[in-house]
Every structure is written in C-alpha cells, then in structure tokens.
Amino acid sequence: MQERASERVAPPSPTGPRLGSNRDSTRQHNLAAVLGLVHSTSGLSRAQLTRATGLNRSTIAALVGELVQLGLVVESDLDQTQQHGRPSIMIEPSPDALVLAINPDVDAVSVALVGLGGRIVSPVRFHTSNPPSAAEVVNIVSAVYTGMRTSLPPGRRVLGAGLAVPGLVDPADGSVIEAPQLDWRGEPLSARLAEALGLPVSAANDAVVGARAQAAFGAGRDVPDFAYVFGGGSGIGGGLVSGGRLLRGATGFAGQLGHTLVRTDGAECSCGSRGCLEAEVTRVALLEAAGLPSGEVEDLEEVVLERLRSGGAGTGPLRDVVERQAALLGVGLRSVVNHLNPSMIVLGGFLRILARAVPGVLDDALRAGGGRGPRENVAIELAPLGADSILVGAAELAFEPLLADPAGYAAGPAPA
Ligand SMILES: [Zn+2]
Structure with a gap:
C-alpha cells in the first residue's frame, strides 16, 4: 500500500550500487536484482544474468538456487537461441x-x-x-x-x-x-x-x-520519457514517466489528462468543468456510432476498423465521430507533449482505435503549426498489452x- 515518494517504474537497475554495509543487505539487494531481471525479461540465461549484474558465476548460481528454493524462479532447458558459445541454463519466473x-x-x-x-x-x-x-x-x-x-x-x-x-x-x-x-x-x-x-x-x-505495465513490459520499456494515455469506460487518464520515474505530483494525483481542456464551452464533464478531453472523446460515443451495445467493448476496435475499411452504407456518421475524436485527442496530446517533452506517447484502451483508424487526423492535430520543438519527433505508439495492460x-x-x-x-x- 505504501508508495514511495518518487516511484521508480523501470525494472531495478542491475548496475546500481552494491550495498556493502553488511552481508544480509548485499544478499537482499542481489536477490532483488536477479528476481527483478527475471521478472522484467520473463526469463534469461545464467550467462545473461552474470553479464547484466556484474556478479560472478558462483554468486549467480547461489542466488538463483535461493530463488528456486523460495519458489520464485525455475531453471529450465538450455537456451538454444545462442549463436555461439556454450548453451546456458534458462532462468524463468516460477508459475507458482x-x-x-x-x-x-x-x-x-x-x-x-x-x-x-x-x-x-x-x-x-x-x-x-x-x-x-x-x-x-x-x-x-x-x-x-x-x-x-x-x-x-x-x-x-x-x-x-x-x-x-x-x-x-x-x-x-x-x-x-x-x-x-x-x-x-x-x-x-x-x-x-x-x-x-x-x-x-x-x-x-x-x-x-497502466503506465507501470508499459514501463515494465510494454512499449515504454527502456524509454525514460513517455506518456501513457488510456481511454476506458470511465474516461481518460494518464501516467507520465519522466527521467525513468513515474510523476506523482504533490498529492499523488499527477496525470489527470482527461481533464485537459480541448474545446472551449464543450460538453459538460464529470469534474464540473466543460470541454475536457474525456467529456469530448468517449468510448460510449464510439460504441453508439458503431451500433454496438454498451457492453461490447472487446470487439469495438475491430468492428470500427472493419466498417471504415469496407466503406459501406452508414459509415459516414461513424467516420465523422472517429475523425472528430481523433482531432480532439490530438489537441489534448499537444498539451501533454508541450509540458512533458516525451519521446513517445503510448495510447491504450479505446484511444488505440483513433490512432489506427485515422492516424493522419490525430497527427495533424498534434503537430498543428509545424510541430517544431517537443512535437517534432514525438512517436505515437499503441499499447501492445491492449486491454490487459491495466x-x-x-x-x-x-x-x-x-x-x-x-x-x-x-x-x-x-x-x-
Ligand atoms: Zn473534466
């Protein structure tokens, strides 16, 4: 439950300082480093662990042995992917x-x-x-x-x-x-x-x-500066990672991107204001335009993309909604990029649909006016973990x- 004052979302650094005050704290630190690497990579060889931690082979063997005893990792078949050198035993997360x-x-x-x-x-x-x-x-x-x-x-x-x-x-x-x-x-x-x-x-x-998941396993892995922007049934939220750290703010509420103003005198928002991003860009409007009932969110992305691709009767109104939402999302992201200067924006939830369906509309709104400075090179990526990210x-x-x-x-x- 306790959150550290500044949460590190990157996997534990294997090259961090070795704690040497006593043997227990060194062992705890090393065990945590090895488990963190196995967790964040979903498995790696003893040789890779040795290289990544800078510890010697016998120390790695002892640490892995202890993690096996604790039921946290398993040693499995030889790594066959190595091009040269002796094959090495793979250390993987235990399913237990x-x-x-x-x-x-x-x-x-x-x-x-x-x-x-x-x-x-x-x-x-x-x-x-x-x-x-x-x-x-x-x-x-x-x-x-x-x-x-x-x-x-x-x-x-x-x-x-x-x-x-x-x-x-x-x-x-x-x-x-x-x-x-x-x-x-x-x-x-x-x-x-x-x-x-x-x-x-x-x-x-x-x-x-969601931002933590992207930092650990997804598009934000090894990316020190990125914004994760997620759209769900309850609105739009964000997780901002700057210098490898998740920004918390003074009281832990940083990243309320859903309440970024995107349209003056726009739709009423649950926060009491008007024209917020999450009041204008909503999953329920996409579901309605696609003719899907409110619970059918699993198929929404494919249904919208397929309807727009086929271009059949009735796709005009759907395209209007998608283009309008993509343009307003671009306006909201412009603020994020100007404030944070990320190298990447990772879009999750239903926001993926807007980026996939009309990438040009989103991009034009984000980079309106030439897009120099922080907007020049920012990449837009889709959350590869999809709905599972949360x-x-x-x-x-x-x-x-x-x-x-x-x-x-x-x-x-x-x-x-
Ligand atoms: Zn609001």
Whole structure:
C-alpha cells in the first residue's frame, strides 16, 4: 500500500550500487536484482544474468538456487537461441507465485491471476448492467477468487492483490477518494477487499498502473520519457514517466489528462468543468456510432476498423465521430507533449482505435503549426498489452514488496 515518494517504474537497475554495509543487505539487494531481471525479461540465461549484474558465476548460481528454493524462479532447458558459445541454463519466473489483479469499471469488473513476468492466467471479465457499487465489487471479486483458488494446481500461492481504480486513490491508505463515473466517493475499497480476500491489497489509479505495465513490459520499456494515455469506460487518464520515474505530483494525483481542456464551452464533464478531453472523446460515443451495445467493448476496435475499411452504407456518421475524436485527442496530446517533452506517447484502451483508424487526423492535430520543438519527433505508439495492460499494472502493485525483498516477503506467512 505504501508508495514511495518518487516511484521508480523501470525494472531495478542491475548496475546500481552494491550495498556493502553488511552481508544480509548485499544478499537482499542481489536477490532483488536477479528476481527483478527475471521478472522484467520473463526469463534469461545464467550467462545473461552474470553479464547484466556484474556478479560472478558462483554468486549467480547461489542466488538463483535461493530463488528456486523460495519458489520464485525455475531453471529450465538450455537456451538454444545462442549463436555461439556454450548453451546456458534458462532462468524463468516460477508459475507458482501469483497475485490477484482487480479492475472495476462502469460496465464490468475484471479479475485475473497474474504470474511473475506479467503473465495473465484465468482472466475473468464480469459484466454488470449498471456501474457496480463498491460493495458489489467486493462480492464479485470474492466469488470469482473463490472459484479461481479451487481450480489452482497444487503449489500455487497467491501473495497479494492489486487494485486499479478509474478514479482518485489516496496513496496513504489505498481508499478511493472519488470515482465519478462509478458514483463512488470516499470508499475504503482496499480495506474491504483485504478483509474479504484475506490478502494484502495495494491500489492506484488505472491509467497510472497502466503506465507501470508499459514501463515494465510494454512499449515504454527502456524509454525514460513517455506518456501513457488510456481511454476506458470511465474516461481518460494518464501516467507520465519522466527521467525513468513515474510523476506523482504533490498529492499523488499527477496525470489527470482527461481533464485537459480541448474545446472551449464543450460538453459538460464529470469534474464540473466543460470541454475536457474525456467529456469530448468517449468510448460510449464510439460504441453508439458503431451500433454496438454498451457492453461490447472487446470487439469495438475491430468492428470500427472493419466498417471504415469496407466503406459501406452508414459509415459516414461513424467516420465523422472517429475523425472528430481523433482531432480532439490530438489537441489534448499537444498539451501533454508541450509540458512533458516525451519521446513517445503510448495510447491504450479505446484511444488505440483513433490512432489506427485515422492516424493522419490525430497527427495533424498534434503537430498543428509545424510541430517544431517537443512535437517534432514525438512517436505515437499503441499499447501492445491492449486491454490487459491495466491488469498487468495492477499486478505490478501487488508484486512490489516481493520484488523489493524476495526472501523476506516470500518467506512470510503466505495466505492459503
Ligand atoms: Zn473534466
């Protein structure tokens, strides 16, 4: 639950200073470095670990042995991809260590078990006809988790839960300060879930955890300056990574890109203002224009792209909506780029559709006026993790204490 004053979203640096004050802290640091590398790469050879950490081969062997004992990594077949030199044993994340990722939204509660390496297992998207109350979320997640646990193979352990909320989360206690689209205010959801599930629960804003997932496994990997902009049923949010660090702001709420002004006297926004990005660019308008019911979000991207490609009757109004939204998104992104000077903007959720369908419209709005300075070279990328990005990011929250101190955390009392 506790968030560090300045959160580092990049994987732990293998080349960081070696702590030498005593043997325990050096060992803890080295274990964390090795597990962090295995987690962020989803597996690498002993030789690669030796090179990446600068530790000698016998130390790596001992550290890997300890992580195997802790049930956190497995040693597998020889790495056959090496072009020359002796093949090396591959070290991969163990499938045994799992966390529960939870993401409530206006029309569904998504729940999944996620393994080290960002591997999603048994994802469930539980549709709701109305925005769920916090109490309903607790009931749904409890029922889904009970079902998941009973079908887990022996040896699997669920270490904690990560909660991604489409709203403002208090960094101090993980409570939801407000989630306007869900009509939540002051909901101690993390505490209620922790009690119901018997797991420690960490919570953060959905777009912020999405940015973490992109930094760890996605398009933002090894990119020190990028903006992740995510559009979901509850609006648009962002996670801003600058100099390899996730920007938090004075009270932890940095990245509220959905409330960037894009149209003076525009549509009314849930924040009480008008013409905000998330009031003008909405998933529900795309669903309506594509003629899909409100719950059909999985197919939205392909349906919109296919309709526009085929150019059949009735595509005119759909194209108008898509072009209008893409242009307004470009206006909003212009502010982001001018403020942050990222090298990359990663678009997630339904915003991917706008970039795929009419990239020229988005690009023209972003670079209007010639696009010199920060707008000249910024790249627009699509979040490769797709809708799973938020769940993988929520899992990262839950894995944080384990990755910081593998032996201390894994040896602690594991919930049944
Ligand atoms: Zn607003």
